[in-house]
Amino acid sequence: MTIREVRESIRTGARSAVEVCRDALARIEALDPQLHAFNTVVADRALARAGAIDREPERWRDAPLAGVPVALKDNLSTRGIRTTASSRILETYVPPYDATVVTRLEAAGAVIVGKTNCDEFAMGSSNENSAFGPAKNPWALDRTPGGSSGGSAAAVAARLAPLALGSDTGGSIRQPAALCGVVGLKPTYGRVSRYGLLAFGSSLDQIGPLTGTVHDAAVALNVLAGADPQDATSVPEPVPDYTTALTGDVRGTRVGVPRALLAQGVDAGVSRALDVALDTLRSLGAILVDVALPHASHAIPVYYLVATAEASSNLARYDGVRYGFRARPDPGRSEELRTMYARTRAQGFGAEVKRRIMLGTYVLSAGYYDAYYLKAQQVRTLILRDYEQAFTQREAVDVIAMPTSPTPAFRIGERVEDPLQMYLADVFTVSANLAGLPAISVPCGFTADRLPIGLQLTGRRFDEATLLRVADAYERETAWSKQPPPILSR
Amino acid sequence: MLAFGMPAAFTREDVAKIAALANLELEPAEMDLFARQLGDILSYAEEVQQVDTAGVPPTASVLPRHSADRPDEVRPSLDRDEALANGPDAALDAGFFKVPRVIG
Numbered sequence: 152m153t154i155r156e157v158r159e160s161i162r163t164g165a166r167s168a169v170e171v172c173r174d175a176l177a178r179i180e181a182l183d184p185q186l187h188a189f190n191t192v193v194a195d196r197a198l199a200r201a202g203a204i205d206r207e208p209e210r211w212r213d214a215p216l217a218g219v220p221v222a223l224k225d226n227l228s229t230r231g232i233r234t235t236a237s238s239r240i241l242e243t244y245v246p247p248y249d250a251t252v253v254t255r256l257e258a259a260g261a262v263i264v265g266k267t268n269c270d271e272f273a274m275g276s277s278n279e280n281s282a283f284g285p286a287k288n289p290w291a292l293d294r295t296p297g298g299s300s301g302g303s304a305a306a307v308a309a310r311l312a313p314l315a316l317g318s319d320t321g322g323s324i325r326q327p328a329a330l331c332g333v334v335g336l337k338p339t340y341g342r343v344s345r346y347g348l349l350a351f352g353s354s355l356d357q358i359g360p361l362t363g364t365v366h367d368a369a370v371a372l373n374v375l376a377g378a379d380p381q382d383a384t385s386v387p388e389p390v391p392d393y394t395t396a397l398t399g400d401v402r403g404t405r406v407g408v409p410r411a412l413l414a415q416g417v418d419a420g421v422s423r424a425l426d427v428a429l430d431t432l433r434s435l436g437a438i439l440v441d442v443a444l445p446h447a448s449h450a451i452p453v454y455y456l457v458a459t460a461e462a463s464s465n466l467a468r469y470d471g472v473r474y475g476f477r478a479r480p481d482p483g484r485s486e487e488l489r490t491m492y493a494r495t496r497a498q499g500f501g502a503e504v505k506r507r508i509m510l511g512t513y514v515l516s517a518g519y520y521d522a523y524y525l526k527a528q529q530v531r532t533l534i535l536r537d538y539e540q541a542f543t544q545r546e547a548v549d550v551i552a553m554p555t556s557p558t559p560a561f562r563i564g565e566r567v568e569d570p571l572q573m574y575l576a577d578v579f580t581v582s583a584n585l586a587g588l589p590a591i592s593v594p595c596g597f598t599a600d601r602l603p604i605g606l607q608l609t610g611r612r613f614d615e616a617t618l619l620r621v622a623d624a625y626e627r628e629t630a631w632s633k634q635p636p637p638i639l640s641r
Numbered sequence: 642m643l644a645f646g647m648p649a650a651f652t653r654e655d656v657a658k659i660a661a662l663a664n665l666e667l668e669p670a671e672m673d674l675f676a677r678q679l680g681d682i683l684s685y686a687e688e689v690q691q692v693d694t695a696g697v698p699p700t701a702s703v704l705p706r707h708s709a710d711r712p713d714e715v716r717p718s719l720d721r722d723e724a725l726a727n728g729p730d731a732a733l734d735a736g737f738f739k740v741p742r743v744i745g
Contacts, residue, residue, distance in 0.1 A: 247723035340703050354702045383709035384702075452686040463663060470664065472738050477729035486741045493666035502674075505665055509656070509675055510682060512663040523686065528699030530692050535700060571681050587703030 154219050154313045154367040161218045168218030172201035172262055175220035179264065179311050182638060187286045188296075188305040190225045191233050192265035200262050215370055217260030222306045222315040225266035226273055227358070228347035229253055232263075236349045237281035238271045240499025244475040250347025251379045252316060252358050259374040264312055267302030271501045272466065273318055273351045275299050276326060276576050279567055280503040287563070288331060289636035290602055294560040297327030300361065304331035307361045308603075308636055314371055315361045320352045321454050322555070322580025324359045325592035329555035329605020332594045332632065334622070335361045336368045339613045340587035341386035343372075344379030350465040352458040353384075355584040363632055365593060365623040369393035372615060388613045396616035397623040402436030404621060406608075407541050407548030409444045416578065418558045420598035425554050428595040428606045431628055432552070437621070440548050442541045446533040447582050453534065454581035455574055456514050456527035463511030466504070471495030506570060535586040542611050549617050553579050555592040555605035579607060589615045593622040594631035603631075651676040651683075 152160070152171075160166040176194050183189050197220070204211050204218050211217035223229065226236040228246035230253075235241045249257075257263070270280035278285045278301030286302040288294040289309040296305040300317025304327035307315050317324040319337035328335025336359045343358045350356060360371035373394065378387040408429065413422070433439055470492045471477035478494035480486035500508070514523035541548055557578055566573045583590035588609050595606035606625070610618040626632065653672045656679070660667045667675070725731040730739040 244727055247719055247726060380711065384704060386704065446692070449689055449692060452689050455682065456686055456689070467664070472728060472740055474727050475729070480741070488741050488743050489664065490666070491741050492664045493660075496664055497666040497668075500665075502671075505667075505671070506675060506678060508663050508665065509659050510679055513659050513679065513683075516659070516662060522690070523683075525699055526689050526692075526694065527686075528701060529694035529697045530689050531700040532697050533692065533694070535703065570678055571685055574682070585700075 152310070152313055153363050154216065154370050155364070157219050157313055158215070158217070162212070168201035168204040168262065169198060171218050172197050172220055172264070175264055175312055182309050182311060185287060185292060185638065186289060186305050186309055187284060188267055188302040188309070188311060189222070189265045190235055190237060190268050190283055190302070193232055193263060196232070197262050197264045204260055204262070211260050214260035215374055216256060216314070219261050219314060220264045220312045221256055221261040222265055222267050222303060222312040223253065223263060224269050224300050224303050224315070224317045226269060226318055226349040227253060227316060228349070229263065229266065232266060234266065234349070236272045237269050237283055238499065238501070238504070239282045240469050240476050240495070241474060242282070242476060246347070248347065251344035251381055252375055253347065255374050261314070267300070267306055267315060269302055270299035271504050272349065272462070273299040273320055273323055274462070274503050274507055276322070276573055277561070277563070277566065278302065279563060280501055282501055285563055288560045289638045290332060291560060292638070293562055294602070295330070295563050297330035297556070297560065299323040301327045303361045304328050304333055304335065307331070307333045307363060309638055310635070313363060313367060316358060317361050318348055318356055318358050319584065320355045320458060321584050322577045324361060325555050325580050325590060325605065325607060326577070328361050328592040329607070330560040330603065332603030332634070332636065333361055333363060334365055334368050334594070334632065335359065335592045336372065336615070337583060337590050338372065338376065338615055339589040341384055342388070342589070342613065342615065343375045344382040344385045346379055346381035352461040353465060354461060355458055357584070365619055365626050366394065366397060368591070369397060369619045391616055393616055393619055396620045398620060399624050399627055401432060401621050401624045404437045404550070405440050405548040406432055406437045406621070407440050407442035407551040409442050409447065409551065409553060412444055412447050413553060416557050417554060418598070421554045421557060421559065421604050424596040424604040425606065428625065429552060432621070432625060435624055435628060440546060442548055442551060444537045444541065444582070446530060446537050449530050450534055450582045450585060451574055451578055453527045453530045454577065454585060455510070456523050457531060457585070459507045459511035460515050460524050461511070463508045463515065466508055469496065469499065503570065531585050534582055538582070538586045538588060538609070550608045550610050550621050553607050555579060555607040559598045559602035559604060583609050588612060589618055591618045591622050593626055595629070596631055651680045
């Protein structure tokens with residue numbers, strides 16, 4: 152069921168919030184042993200909450216998410232619910248407060264069903280960096296759901312919850328959405344409060360929804376968006392009702408296509424699906440325009456220099472003093488403070504997190520700062536200017552279209568030996584984070600072997616409305632998201 | 642074109658130095674693996690050196706500078722026991738986090 156269907160059935164009295172919740176929990180129980188989309192399921196808490204909503208129908212009548220089961224990526228703080236970021240170092244950490252997005256969801260009537268699996272501290276593109284084992288792709292269980300919000304994408308694709316939240320630092324909402332055949336929206340930097348998100352790359356991180364339809368993404372963004380006194384990087388821009396943007400009309404909308412960027416390295420099936428999607432948009436009245444993003448090809452090295460630098464600083468707090476895990480000293484030996492820190496981190500972090508902390512520490516260290524970190528920040532300015540130009544010059548476009556991922560879902564284990572190869576998969580997603588722009592992935596077809604493909608649209612700052620309008624018009628025409636993954640028909 | 646040379650490859654000693662800065666105790670096998678992988682990643686990242694950035698300001702944040710000031714008022718915050726609850730070996734009664742002895 153979609154958010155819209157859940158709300159409709161509860162509003163009309165066809166079903167209670169408890170019935171909807173029981174169904175979701177039953178599906179999780181039946182399918183999650185295969186998918187491993189969840190790190191933690193909070194069945195009792197969810198049923199109690201659904202019951203409370205049923206008992207006060209008047210109070211919740213107009214709440215946009217009343218009775219809607221929601222899954223949260225396990226890097227979003229939940230008061231009283233274990234929050235691990237899929238890391239050993241936080242395996243037993245129970246936050247004493249809620250992230251602002253959690254508070255907002257619950258105020259809108261959402262029923263939290265659990266915390267989803269992800270790459271450790273959101274670092275990865277395949278979910279294989281989870282300390283608890285990877286989530287699986289509902290379209291092919293031997294393939295990754297993408298990452299880092301892979302559990303959230305798998306949960307929505309397998310209809311375990313109509314809404315899941317993810318976080319997106321370099322594509323971590325959009326890429327798994329594409330690989331699992333669902334909708335994933337990364338809002339503008341500053342659109343959604345990050346208070347309570349376990350920080351990875353602070354100038355890049357943004358929280359957003361994964362849903363079955365574009366309409367549901369608009370409903371979720373209505374609830375999530377807005378300034379928050381607890382997050383100084385949230386911006387006091389007015390929040391429109393995003394559902395009113397879904398007019399189905401894209402006549403005259405200018406869609407930019409960065410042809411040069413798409414010339415190589417894109418899987419043939421993905422390329423074909425993009426071309427067909429662009430034809431569909433044109434047939435609906437959109438105008439296709441070539442755009443040049445001359446610096447976008449540098450986005451990956453810039454991203455991995457900036458994001459790892461920020462991560463090395465953000466993850467310094469996990470030192471065995473304030474959170475969860477602390478390494479024990481060798482028996483009979485007293486231990487120094489620095490040794491305790493270093494051991495705790497050695498035992499608590501997985502290989503990819505260590506690799507990124509090392510890389511970030513290096514690029515920030517004396518003698519290399521200017522050559523790597525500062526240089527990357529300068530190229531970041533050029534990438535940002537490319538987009539500004541595309542959106543404001545004389546032939547300005549309203550959105551820019553490209554594939555979300557250059558390939559469909561890859562096999563679990565296929566890329567783990569080669570971190571650089573894994574990083575290259577983020578080629579189309581990292582730019583939106585570097586430029587702080589909103590971007591959405593919407594299903595746009597399947598490869599020959601029935602793996603989902605995603606169309607990515609990037610928009611102007613704080614213009615999620617246009618992104619949602621174009622994505623919704625495309626979805627109405629195609630309805631790829633109505634096709635269920637094979638795991639549902641077994 | 643660069644004022645100084647980039648390390649072509651990482652030695653185990655380089656990795657040990659970075660690991661010490663990052664407070665990470667690495668196994669010998671990890672040292673070798675990271676020496677190779679960090680070298681690969683950085684030689685790929687060196688392509689940014691080719692970009693002409695003369696006169697281009699760095700972007701640390703995409704937000705326009707804005708004031709996040711607020712009135713300096715006392716507001717409710719976490720209670721002490723809650724703040725200490727996740728600290729290994731924290732001394733709840735005394736209200737302290739605990740760490741190994743630092744002064745002899």
